[in-house]
Amino acid sequence: MSRAETTPGVRHRTSGLALLGSEITVLFRRRRTWALLAALAAVPVLIAIAVRLSSDSETGNGGPAFLGDITQNGLFVSLTALAVSMPLFLPLTVGVVAGDTVAGEANLGTLRYLLVAPAGRVRLLLVKFAGAAAFCLAATLIVVVAGVAIGAALFPIGPVTLLSGDVVGVGGFALRAALFVAYVTLSLLGLSAIGMFASTLTTVPVGAMAATIVISAASQIVGVIPQLEAIHPWLFSHYWLGFADLMRNPIGFESFADNAVLQLGYIAVFGALIYGRFSTKDILS
């Protein structure tokens, strides 16, 4: 610990990516994160078992997207599970993780130590958002992976008949499943930004989590009220269930693109709010 080592000229700035690695490691080392992912993985398992037990009865219309296709092809369990999880389970878990980003650190008191390290406020926010986005991806992936696994275990697997009537092999399905994952992950990013903003407003993580989940529910409720049609395209949940086009041939990217623009818009607006709120905030926790 000599002073010669500590002169600024001798010490070099690193890329700073270590903090991102640490953020993701810490996130996925938490038992809570695994509990959330396990709950999500249970969705396709429950759907598959329920369909298997009642496979003799009607599997026609009604129920979530792709439900009727499961008995013909187990791969559809994954897509059905995504459609079922989108309105509630996925926003719930994303609300927990995004609501915890800043408020959780403030609550533990580790926020002040990260900042005096110094993490840099903007850098910390970027890392926190990247961590939340990583969780969105993991949450979506686990639903699809668990769905494919349980579907393969309980139902026949084979070429997939698309909504457009074309038939693609397992490879074609894998491509579409990957697009589904990308679509759903993207759909959750706007909500993540909202959750992170709520997280900068309080030092009580549960409050930020609850607020995020309530906002998600409110957006979907507004989305089904016809009288409010004028604002529907502006709701972050507007395209949440618009992934059916990905199951056509050729693949329809229209709602994917619209969704991307919308989510980026939310990230930009709430990113600005987060910056405005957090960049000069007194950290007193």
Next chain:
Amino acid sequence: MSTAELAIETHGLSKTFGRQRVVDDLALAVPRGSVFGFLGPNGSGKTTTIRMLLGLASAGAGDIRLLGEPIPDAAAEVLPRVGALVEGPAFYPFLSGRANLARLDTADRYAPSKTRAARVDAALDRVGLGHAADKKAHAYSLGMKQRLGLANALLAPRDLLVLDEPTNGLDPQGTREVRALIRSLADDGATVFVSSHLLAEIEQVCTHIGVMSTGRLVAQGSLDELRAEGTVRVTVHTPDRDQARGVLAALGLAPDHSRDDTVTAELVPGVLAEGVTEALVLAGVRVRGLTVAGASLEDRFVALTGEGFDVAG
């Protein structure tokens, strides 16, 4: 003292919460290489000052220089050279002590990843936590958490350490160890800025002291300067009590009215202890002994900060 010689320098530093002025016109001057004791009762504005020094809270008014650089503008370059313990340690309860330190170390862009594991282990050993490195932080006792907090401040070579109540929650043995740690840090050339509400806990290691009271810095300087500022009392042991009293009064002092064989008076400017001796001898007063005592630092702090300042230790 020029800027380059000061590790911490503030001018007119103030902070207001609502209508309460918690820090008022602070002019701190912490010389490089010193161990600066930042004293004051709970709620006197010490922690708020430290938060502003470290860029956690914005200054309401005034400016701050840390190691010669302005805060918060140069925080990204200066803070890697500053180790800090602010308002108690804080950790991720679900991570081990070692993983906690590694996590916080990644936040420092100047901390090389290659040496991280070695630096974490060295810091843990330095605070005596090597044996508990793999325990989850939630299983740590208060004293162990305090040590882990200190280890976090020592993850990299530091020019300045800002330690807010580092002995909180430690037993007497732990308190001694922290003092030894502060001494060794100072021996390595670092400046140590240590806050406490207990004078007794840090007086032995400090070279300089600043005293806060209700948001204001009421005294600041080296230990010797502060001791010299205090009043000096002379106590005469004599069988001729009343005569001695008369001599002291004639010198312009205000002798007390004790009933035993001693007479005590505070010296006033212009009257030295040797002058008192001379006057007593000339007056033929028989003297068994004469003692001169400066006010203890404790007395001084009680005088500066008023009631409620827990200096008893």
